[in-house]
Amino acid sequence: MTTRRVTLADVARRAGLSSSAASMILNGRPDTRLSKDASDRVHRAAAELGYRPNVAARSLRVDKTQTIGFISDTVASTRFASGLIKGALAAAEQAEHVILLAETGGDPTRETEAIAALLDRQVDGIVFATMRSREVVAPVLPDNTRLVLLNATSDSHSTSVLPDEERGGRAAVSLLADAGHREGIVLLGHSQEIERDVFRSTTVARRLAGTRAEMQDRGLTFEREESIWEWAPQQGFTAVEALLAEPVLPRALLCLNDPLAFGAYQALTERGLRVPDDVSIVSFDNDEIASYLRPGLTTIALPHEGMGARAVELLLDGTAPHGEHLVEMPVIVRASIRQV
Amino acid sequence: MTTRRVTLADVARRAGLSSSAASMILNGRPDTRLSKDASDRVHRAAAELGYRPNVAARSLRVDKTQTIGFISDTVASTRFASGLIKGALAAAEQAEHVILLAETGGDPTRETEAIAALLDRQVDGIVFATMRSREVVAPVLPDNTRLVLLNATSDSHSTSVLPDEERGGRAAVSLLADAGHREGIVLLGHSQEIERDVFRSTTVARRLAGTRAEMQDRGLTFEREESIWEWAPQQGFTAVEALLAEPVLPRALLCLNDPLAFGAYQALTERGLRVPDDVSIVSFDNDEIASYLRPGLTTIALPHEGMGARAVELLLDGTAPHGEHLVEMPVIVRASIRQV
DNA sequence: CTGTTAGCGCGTTCAC
DNA sequence: GTGAACGCGCTAACAG
Numbered sequence: 001m002t003t004r005r006v007t008l009a010d011v012a013r014r015a016g017l018s019s020s021a022a023s024m025i026l027n028g029r030p031d032t033r034l035s036k037d038a039s040d041r042v043h044r045a046a047a048e049l050g051y052r053p054n055v056a057a058r059s060l061r062v063d064k065t066q067t068i069g070f071i072s073d074t075v076a077s078t079r080f081a082s083g084l085i086k087g088a089l090a091a092a093e094q095a096e097h098v099i100l101l102a103e104t105g106g107d108p109t110r111e112t113e114a115i116a117a118l119l120d121r122q123v124d125g126i127v128f129a130t131m132r133s134r135e136v137v138a139p140v141l142p143d144n145t146r147l148v149l150l151n152a153t154s155d156s157h158s159t160s161v162l163p164d165e166e167r168g169g170r171a172a173v174s175l176l177a178d179a180g181h182r183e184g185i186v187l188l189g190h191s192q193e194i195e196r197d198v199f200r201s202t203t204v205a206r207r208l209a210g211t212r213a214e215m216q217d218r219g220l221t222f223e224r225e226e227s228i229w230e231w232a233p234q235q236g237f238t239a240v241e242a243l244l245a246e247p248v249l250p251r252a253l254l255c256l257n258d259p260l261a262f263g264a265y266q267a268l269t270e271r272g273l274r275v276p277d278d279v280s281i282v283s284f285d286n287d288e289i290a291s292y293l294r295p296g297l298t299t300i301a302l303p304h305e306g307m308g309a310r311a312v313e314l315l316l317d318g319t320a321p322h323g324e325h326l327v328e329m330p331v332i333v334r335a336s337i338r339q340v
Numbered sequence: 341m342t343t344r345r346v347t348l349a350d351v352a353r354r355a356g357l358s359s360s361a362a363s364m365i366l367n368g369r370p371d372t373r374l375s376k377d378a379s380d381r382v383h384r385a386a387a388e389l390g391y392r393p394n395v396a397a398r399s400l401r402v403d404k405t406q407t408i409g410f411i412s413d414t415v416a417s418t419r420f421a422s423g424l425i426k427g428a429l430a431a432a433e434q435a436e437h438v439i440l441l442a443e444t445g446g447d448p449t450r451e452t453e454a455i456a457a458l459l460d461r462q463v464d465g466i467v468f469a470t471m472r473s474r475e476v477v478a479p480v481l482p483d484n485t486r487l488v489l490l491n492a493t494s495d496s497h498s499t500s501v502l503p504d505e506e507r508g509g510r511a512a513v514s515l516l517a518d519a520g521h522r523e524g525i526v527l528l529g530h531s532q533e534i535e536r537d538v539f540r541s542t543t544v545a546r547r548l549a550g551t552r553a554e555m556q557d558r559g560l561t562f563e564r565e566e567s568i569w570e571w572a573p574q575q576g577f578t579a580v581e582a583l584l585a586e587p588v589l590p591r592a593l594l595c596l597n598d599p600l601a602f603g604a605y606q607a608l609t610e611r612g613l614r615v616p617d618d619v620s621i622v623s624f625d626n627d628e629i630a631s632y633l634r635p636g637l638t639t640i641a642l643p644h645e646g647m648g649a650r651a652v653e654l655l656l657d658g659t660a661p662h663g664e665h666l667v668e669m670p671v672i673v674r675a676s677i678r679q680v
Numbered sequence: 681c682t683g684t685t686a687g688c689g690c691g692t693t694c695a696c
Numbered sequence: 697g698t699g700a701a702c703g704c705g706c707t708a709a710c711a712g
Contacts, residue, residue, distance in 0.1 A: 005482065008705055018684050023706055033682060055460045056396040056405065057704030060689045065396070067440075067461065076426040076645070079416065085425075086416040089443045093450075098457050100407075101441045110433075118396045118670050121407065142345065233632045259632065266634050269609055289629060292573045292599065293605050305416070327680045349689055360697050363692055372698070397690030400703045 006049045015046035022046075024051075059122050064098050068312055069118035073106040076318040077222075079288060081131050083304025084150060084311075088127060091309035095316050097124070099141055106130075117140050125315040127308075128152065134202055146318065150311040151200055153324065161311045161325045164204040168300045168329035169210020172254060172282045175298060175331065177218050181252045181280060181340035187211070187225040187237060188264065189256030207284060211254060223250060229264070231256060236263020244271050252280040258287040261297055261336075275336035286332050296334030303327045346389045354385040361633060362386075366393075370538050399462050401485055406437050409458035409466040413446040414635045419628060421471050423491060423644025428467060430645070431652035437464070445482040446470075455479050465655040467648075468492065474542055486658065490651040493542055493664065501651045505543040508640045508669035509550020512594060512622045515638060515671065517558050520680035521592045521620060527551070527565040528579060528604065529596030544596070547624060563590060571596060575601020584611050591680075598627040601637055601676075616678035632648060636674030643667045 012022035018036055025034055025042045045051075059065040070088055075081050085101070092099050100123055102114035118126060126144035130136060138154040140149055149160035158253060191207060215221060226239045236259065243250060244267060255261040262281035268279055275281055275295060283290070286301035307327045314320045352362040357378055365374055365382045385391075397407040410428055415421050424435060432439050438465055442454035458466060465486035470476060478494040481487055489500035516525060530548060532665070566579045576586045576599065581585070583590060584607060595601040601623035608619055615621055615635060624639035647667045 001705095007703090019705075020685080020707075021683060024683095027706080035682060040681080052456060052460050054400075054462065054704055056399050056462050057689095058706075059396045060394075060704075062401065063459075063705045070441075075429065076419065076422040079419070079422075082416040082422040082425075085422075085441070086443065089415065089441060093443075096457075100462065101410075101425070101429060103426065103433075116392060117436075120392050121405075121438065122394070122396050159433050233634075237634065262632055267447050270634075289632065292602055292629065294573075294577070359691075360693075360699080361697060364697095367692085369693095378697080394690055397703095398692075400690075401692045402703095487690090 005054070008047055008051070008053065011042060011045045011051045014049065017042060019216055031123060052201075064121075064124055065122045067100055067121065067123050068092055068097050068315060069100045069102065069115075069121075069123040070129065071102045071111070071114050071118070071126060071128040072131070073104050074131045075101070075103050078131065080285075080302055081129075082303050083302075084129055084308035087145050087305035087310075088184075088309075088312045090305070091312040093313070093314075097312070097316065101313075107148070112141070116193050118120075119145065127311045127315060129308075132204075146315050148311045148315045150307060151203070157322050159314055159320060159322050159325070161314065161327060162203055163204035163302055164305060164326035164328050166210040166213070167326075168284065169207045170214035171210075171329065172284065172331025173211050173218070174251050174301050174335075175282050175337055176254065176280065177214075177336045179219065179280065182220060183255070183339075184223050184249070184251030185215075185220065185250070185254060186243065186250040187222045187254050187256075188236060188260050189228045189231055191227045191229060192226040200237045207256065222254075227304040228260065231260050233259045233266065234265035237258035237267045238263070240264045240267035240270075244268070244273070246265070249273075250279060251336075252282075253282040255281060258283050258285040258290050258297065258299055261299070262289050262293065265293055265297075276336050280338050280340075281336040283336075284329075286330075290332065293336075295336055298334045298336045299332050301330045301332050308330035341649075345394070346634065347389045348393065350389055351385045351391045352661055354389065355381040357382060362666040366391075374674060397423065400570035403462075404464055405462045407461065407463050408437050408652060409440045409455075410434055410459075410469065411442045411444060411451070411454050411458070411466060412471070413444050414471045415441070415443050420625075420642055420644050421469075423642075424469055424648035424651075427645035427648025427650075428490075428652045430647075431649035431656075435652075435656050437652070437656065449648065451479070455481070461487065467647075467651045467655060469651070488651045488655045490647060493544070495664050499654055499660060499665070500663050501647050501654065501667060502543055503642055504668050505546035505668035506550040506553070507666075508624065509547045509552075511550075511669065511671050512624065512640050513551050513554035513558070513560075515622050515673075515677055516594065516620065517528050517554075517560065518618065519583040519677050520583070522560060524563050524589070524591030525555075525560065525594060526583065526590040526592070526599050527562045527594050527596075528576060529568045529571055530565040531567045531569060538627050546551055547596065547644060562594075566653055568600065570598050573599045573603035573606065576600035577607045579604070580604045580607035581611075584608070584613070589613075590619055592622070592677075595621060595623040598623050598625045598630050601639070602629050602633065603632055605637075616676050620675060620677040620680075622668075626670075630672070630674070633676075638671050638674045638676045641670045641672050643669055 008019050012019040024277045025039050075168045104110040129150035130152040136152045138156050138158045228235050283299040290297040290299045348359050362382045365379045395532040444450040456468040469490035469493040476492045478496050478498045568575050626639045630637040630639045
């Protein structure tokens with residue numbers, strides 16, 4: 001019944017060697033002064049017994065646990081969170097690392113506790129993620145524990161991974177412009193708070209800045225800008241409903257996220273207007289709904305998985321330079337923009 | 341620079357005691373034959389130095405790591421996955437445990453590797469989760485490693501946590517019936533494969549069985565049943581479009597998941613029909629879209645977080661009986677059912 | 681060349 | 697209250 005775990009000593013015994021010899025062989029130390037024969041015996045014994053080193057015991061000596069901590073303010077709610085995690089998992093698995101997950105809800109106390117809990121388990125490094133990208137105070141970690149900020153920035157000289165929102169913003173405008181839209185383009189979701197950068201996220205400010213820059217470069221201007229605080233379907237619906245009460249209809253809607261675009265679809269449909277025949281729509285995020293909508297919503301995707309993967313790659317790399325690492329936002333073309 | 345971690349020996353030295361004494365005091369062993377004074381000194385020293393025990397070292401002696409493995413076939417895609425994880429995290433945090441996450445993509449090889457990786461790190465137990473609940477072969481673990489199946493069943497005598505789909509199915513029918521619907525109720529999403537239980541999931545069969553049982557108990561029958569293989573908006577749209585081409589319109593739609601219901605909304609809207617005035621709709625899952633829709637979709641929720649938490653609680657409890665533990669599916673009443 | 685012994689890392693536990 | 701051994705694997709020093 002007591003299926004005791006196979007230890008290095010078991011392997012060594014079976015191979016007729018000391019455990020130190022077995023250790024050196026299994027770890028392939030460069031100075032292999034051990035005989036080929038001995039090496040074969042050890043490897044065979046290990047295989048036969050199904051030996052797996054006890055990571056806890058090993059980590060006591062070497063300062064590595066092959067474990068990465070992933071601290072996030074939120075894990076559920078959006079696909080964004082789970083995408084980041086999925087990407088991180090994939091990259092970790094590649095490197096034979098495993099991920100220790102912790103959620104903080106954004107609460108500094110839980111944050112501190114989470115970090116402590118992870119350090120207690122000797123994680124090699126920590127990915128510190130936020131769902132609405134923002135400026136954070138990077139936690140202080142022991143020298144041997146690396147840190148990568150994910151979807152967050154910090155003024156201290158740290159490493160962070162962010163979506164390339166500026167280029168994303170430009171891409172959205174380009175889609176519209178390249179399709180021939182030059183007038184009647186309405187921006188949905190702008191607010192003073194974004195401009196002042198006290199909005200929900202720092203990257204969203206860049207998203208907006210990107211659209212403005214591209215518009216300007218092309219000599220275009222927004223017909224109007226609908227200020228919306230909460231980027232949810234209901235708010236998008238209301239805003240577009242109001243828009244449609246005006247004498248002249250918009251020709252294209254640039255929505256700052258998908259839920260807003262969804263609200264726009266609803267308002268348009270209820271007014272008997274059609275996407276994209278009457279109004280073109282582009283948006284950001286590539287949420288699940290973007291593919292559910294009829295016609296499919298063309299949107300600039302948040303590259304969650306790529307970001308998550310990038311973060312652990314940087315963590316494990318070690319030689320990577322500090323600063324911001326931008327991940328490209330893919331353009332997902334569906335059917336919500338009409339060629340004019 | 342070298343901020344060496346504070347060890348038990350440091351604490352003992354500062355308190356002027358042996359590390360064994362410090363260990364006993366900090367762990368509050370029952371046989372406290374240590375002086376009150378000594379105890380105070382140790383606690384103070386620990387606090388002053390900010391001592392945290394090294395979990396790896398401890399786990400070498402006691403057979404506990406305060407770490408739980410969570411293996412899932414998918415972590416991204418649906419809110420379901422992240423909900424399970426979130427719930428598990430919350431319960432783990434309560435018990436001062438931490439979660440080691442692994443994803444397998446349903447691939448048996450990766451599954452085996454994930455289990456090995458977790459066992460290498462001496463997890464106290466493993467939660468084995470699947471996103472589309474199904475029969476799995478429970479992995480064999482060492483005696484000291486507990487296992488709980490999450491959203492999965494196994495014929496071996498194991499512990500599993502599942503949504504109470506049978507009651508959920510009944511609840512959906514009850515909502516319709518209690519609102520006065522007796523005729524023209526159409527079931528969307530049935531298929532032969534569900535009945536034969538070779539469909540995507542075992543619990544979904546129970547969902548359907550629950551609706552049938554409740555219909556029968558109330559002396560009702562479905563007007564018709566639309567067989568749909570893939571439960572996505574596009575398929576729901578097509579099915580309902582066809583339905584609306586018939587001479588007599590349905591009065592209520594019982595959709596077996598939310599994306600189908602979304603497709604139904606789209607088809608109805610495009611035909612100029614209104615929910616719930618013309619057609620009532622109930623559904624299952626409480627996906628994000630359920631709250632996005634206009635009017636809000638009444639749906640029987642998948643209790644992800646509750647399930648995840650339950651799984652961890654059972655794992656840590658140890659005295660919990662084997663078998664299926666059903667978690668109630670909350671009824672989320674919005675505005676898609678009309679009182680007739 | 682081929683290998684072994686001893687001791688470490690950190691906290692727990694038992695005999696004294 | 698303490699010293700010493702132990703859990704498991706790694707590594708520096710040492711020996712045929």
